[in-house]
Amino acid sequence: MEMIYLIFIIFLGGAVATYLLGKINGVLRDITFLATLIVPAVLFYTQVSIGQTVDFSMSGMNLQWGITDFGYIFAYIVLGLGVLAGIYAVAAMKGKENLGFFYSNYILSIMAMMGILFSRDLVSFFIFWEIMTWSSYLMVVFSGKDVQKVGIKYFIFSAVGAYAMLMAIVTTYSLTGSMMIDSLVTAYPGFDFSMQLLIPILLLIGFGVKSAMMPLHVWASGSYSHAPMAYTAVFSGALSKMGIYGMIIVIVSLVSQIPEGHWFREVIAWLGGITAVGGTLWAVAQDDAKKLLAYSSVAQLGYIIVGVGVGTPLAMLAALFMAVMHGLFKGTLFMAVGAIEKQTGTTNFTEVTGLIRKMPLTFLASLMSIIALAGIPPLGGFIGKWMLYESLVGSDHYMLVIVVFFSSTAAFLYCYKFLFGFFLGQEEPEWAHVKEAPAMMVVPMIIMAIGSFILGVFPGLILNPIDAGLQELGYASTQGRYWEMSMLFNEWGDKVVLQPILYTIIAVFVFFFVFVVAKNFKKTRYVSTKDISSSGEIPKAHENLTFSRGFFQPFLRAVEPLMKHQIDPLYTGFGRGMEAIFDFVRRIYTGNGQTYALYAIIFAVLLLIFKNQLFGL
Amino acid sequence: MELLTHILGAIATVILAFVVGMSYGGIVRKITARVHNRIGPPWYQNFIDAFKLYGKTTAIHHGWMQIMGPAFLMVSSVVTLMFIPVLTNGGWFPNLNFEGDLIFLLYLMVFGPLGMALGAGQTGNPNSAIGVTRGLSQMVGFEIPWVMALVALMIQFDTTSITGLMEAQAQSGTWNMFSSPFAFIAAVLAMLGMFRYSPFDIVGAPTELASGPVSENGGKYLFTMMSSGSIFAFVKLTLYVDIFMGGADNLVILLLKTFSIYMIPVLYGIVSPRYRTEQAIRFFWGWPLFFGVLALIYASIF
Structure with missing residues (x-):
């Protein structure tokens, strides 16, 4: 039997089995769930080769499945994040009700995303797209809170996107008589101009909804924060990337072929830039970690859209690298929030503070992911940011680079808010009982944090498959021109050499750390955060001096005019x-x-x- | 052998930056005092303060993050120093100049403040956190005109590396402050915020916040932070000299150029009262932003 079929049969069978076992035995259900994620992942990486396809026909339609070089990049995100978040989910969701339903939905989401990557024809693409939408919708309303407000919003936007996509598919079929994606690409230059414009716009509405592009983003903050955190890691980390996947195919394979495509791409790039700024400002204003990360996801996807819209080889490398990185660090951060929610029962910065000594490993994972998110070297987020800026400067997008830079500088604000709000500040007796999250939750977070560290020093590890994927889309090879295993170049030949930088940073850090600690540490004793002198007075034990309300009020006051207009x-x-x-x-x-x-x-x-x-x- | 010269050169650079930065700090205190019609401390007062702090024993700490805070801060200032050409020909300071570019530098420069902010956060002193939020907000303000100036230079000379910009100035024979004046104006206005003298000193707010982020730190912690601040001041001044004033051939010229440019924020600060944070941000998004846009237009036309 073809391996591709087997993978999907395992997914489907596993989804049904976990649902049924959920009613019988908890342990068996968990094991089946993990097996259903891990076995197809192993099969995929060992048995399925790129370019291998299977054909079959269903009610007169010829369908084709197979993985391409380009899809392979996204398969890394989907399966890698899917497995790690799955392990996390088993521990995180322990003791919740209706778990069989949760797990089978989780598996269906992963299956649908893999299906989208495998689909070489529009019919199966659409079917898998709908499975993905439905399973994620059921996850958004899983908690049963605010179904009317949040669930319906997500559902309506997804439906609008799906109808737009369906119209594009039907139009394509009536024009070409074929459902294959390849035949759409080959026939596209022959269409008349209105059709050349209509099909990409309709498709981009569909993909824009999933990737939360302005002005189709309004569902994102609610849905990301309402789904269980174990799933949101996948939802924001991988599922939103399906929109990017489709968007790249549309823009590179279709829009580039029309002479006026240039303006079309500018519009997309600017929409991405506005998305980034808006998402960042709203993230700064949030007091709830889930909401903050949700808006931050919108902003990060904005950067990716900017890269896709600009579309030079360097910009595409940047966009795809950031897509992988975003999966890594945002997945980790949502998991960390999930861990905090499990241990404390809240995710609000104004309620919980000073967890650093109670949950040190969660803090470590969050710290590394935050450094990656902020784009500070030597972690992986920097690589994507650097390439994006260089590509924008090199391709004459002077105002856009300022917009993107503004957004990513303002991102430092919410980065600090996240770390300070949860982990630093005054330790309150209210949270004295909090313990570190179980190992099954911490280990996936740490693995992913280490992943973003390794990619920060050896970006070539992931730029290699990205390069292969881009070559398949028609780009020339960029290896040696824009990147080496641990070196980056821009269009003018300026470079960043990552390894000496890392060694220098480590050497200086170790030296001064020892300098501060040596001879000093034994003599000093730890005192609690209550033992401080604030304005010359020592606060009493019951006095709560935590600073968490109105955290960035002066900044928000300054940017008020920008935030007045909401969609x-x-x-x-x-x-x-x-x-x-x-x-x-x-x-x-x-x-x-x-x-x-x-x-x-x-x-x-x-x-x-x-x-x-x-x-x- | 090559590695050894590199390491020795790096240490020499750090010592130079430390000495120059500290002396400048002392001189500024003296100048400020003279403007206020006081006598003021001697120019070497900062050295005395620093070594006194170094000699003190520390009795308490609030946890690992607080201890790592100063180290993070030092990483940022020392590593950025490694990437900035101190003299045009390298000379005794053959650091990592060729391994990174301006955009890398921009991001590395925020590494320290963020790490230090985390260290300050763990002390639990609300003043630290208030200072940090003000500092970060203000940073968003001045980074915009600053980046505009840099982007203008990048597109004018088709390079993003500092050495590339210095070569371009050497070839044309004119300094960038004359060949791209608007970028220079925008960058200098941004510099006012970068050095945190008045009117942008609400971050430390010495009178009411007990120095903001550094409150609760003493002894070696404060010594490390203070020396890091001095080194970082030297880094920023050298960067300005390198990209706008053609760099310096020898130390005397370097000192002359850095000191003269340092006087801009200092003298402006002495005669200014203080802005609130949102006023500071709005200030940077007013005229500095305007000059930044002019610089971009100028650079894209020529």
């Missing part, structure tokens, strides 16, 4: 308008027989009056 009220207004129309329509159907009789009479009278015009009698 959400516009949608709400649109929704209200539609409701008013529907309400009017509803009033016609009064349910009263006499009113209907009146309608019939009016209709007959109108017919009589206009019979000459209507029937030409």
Whole structure:
């Protein structure tokens, strides 16, 4: 049997089995769940080769599945994050109700994402896309809170995206008579201009919803924060990347082929830039860690969209590298929030403080991910940021680079807020009982944090497959031109050599750490954070001096004009308008027989009056 | 052998930066005092303060992150120093100049403040955190015109490396402060915020926040922070000299150029009252931003 079928059969069978076992035995269910994630991942990496395809036909349609070099990059994100977050989920969700349902949905999401990467035709692509949407929707409403507000929002936006995509698919079929993605790409230059514009726009609406591109992002903050954190790691880390996957194919394979494509791409790039700024500012304003990370995800996807929109080889490398990195560090951060939620019961910065001594490993993982998120060398986030800036400067996007830079500098604010809010500040007796999260939750976080460290020094490890994927899309090889295993170059030949930098940083750090600690540490004793002198007075034990409310108030005051305009009220207004129309329509159907009789009479009278015009009698 | 010269050169650079930075700090105190019609401390007062702090024993600490804070801060200042050409021809200071570029430098420069902010956070003193939030907010303010100036230079000379910009100035024979004046103005206005003298000293707010981020630190911690601050001042001044004033051939010229540029934020600061944080941010998004945009337009036309 073909290995590709086997992978999907295991996924499907595993999803059903975990659901059923969930009603019988907890341990068996957990084992099946993990096996269903790990076995296909192993099979995929050992047995499936790039370019291998399977064909079959279903009700007259020819379908084709196979993995490409380009899809392989995203398969790393999906399977890597899927397995690690799965291990985490088993510990994180322990003791929750309805776990069989959660696990089978989780598996279905992973399966759907792999299906999207495998699909070489639009029909299976769409089917898997819908499975992904549905399984993620069920996760968003899993907690049962705010289903009306958050769940419906996600659902409506996904539905709009799906319909747009369906229209594009049907239009393609009517124009080319084939459902294959490749035949769309080959036939595309022959379409007339309106079709050349319509198909990418419709597809990009579909992909833009999933990748939370402005102005289609409004579902993201609620949905990311409402899904269980174990799933949000995948939701934000991998599932949103499916939008990026589709977007790159559309922009590179389709839009680049039309002469006017240049402007189209500029618009996308600027939408990405605005998304980045908006997401960052709103993230700074949040007091809830889940919301903060959700907005931060929107912003990070904005950077990726900028790279995709600009589309020079360096920008594409940057976008794809950032996509991988975002999966790593944002996955870790959502997991850390999940761990804190499990141990303390809250994720609000104004409630919980001073966890650093209680959850040191979670802090370590968060610290490394935050450094990666902020783009500070020597961690991996820096590589993506560097390449993005160099590509923007090198391709004459001078204002856009400032916009992106503003967003990523403002990101330091919420980075600090995250670390300070949870881990630093005054230790309150209220949280004295908190312990480190279980090992099964901590180990995946640490593994991913180490991953982002390694990629920061040896970006070539992941740039190699990215390069292969880009060559498949028609780019020339960039190895040696823009990057080596641990070196980066820009268009003008300026370089950053990562290894000596790392060694220097480590050497200086160790030297001064020893300098501060040597002869000093034994004599000093630890005192609690209550033992401080604030303005010359020593606070009493019951006095809570934690600074967490209005954390960045001065900054928010300064950027107030930028944050005044929101897209959400516009949608709400649109929704209200539609409701008013529907309400009017509803009033016609009064349910009263006499009113209907009146309608019939009016209709007959109108017919009589206009019979000459209507029937030409 | 080559490694040894590199290491010795690096140590020499650090010592130079430390001495120059500390002396400048002392001279500034003297100048400020003279403007205030006081006598003021001697120029070497900062050395006395620093070594007194170094000699003190530390009795308490609040945890590992606090101890790592000063080390993080030092990493940022020393490593950025390694990437900045001190003299045009390298000379005794053959550091890692060719291994990184300006964008790398921009990001490395925030490494320390962020690490130090974490260290300050663990002390639990609310003043530290308040100072940090003000500092970070203000940083977002001045980074924008600063980056605009840098991007303008990058696109004008088609390079992002500091050595590349220095070569371009050597070839054309004019300093960048004359060949791209708007970028220079924007960068100098941004520098006012970078050095945190008045009117942008709300971060430390010496009178009411007890020095902001560094409160709760004493002894060796404070010594490390203080020397890191001095080294970092030297780094920033040398960077300005390198990219706008053609670098320096020998130490005397370097001192002349850095000192003269250092006087801009210092003298502006002495006669200024203090901005609130949001006023400071708005200041940077006013005229400095305007000059930044001008610089970008100028650079993309020429």
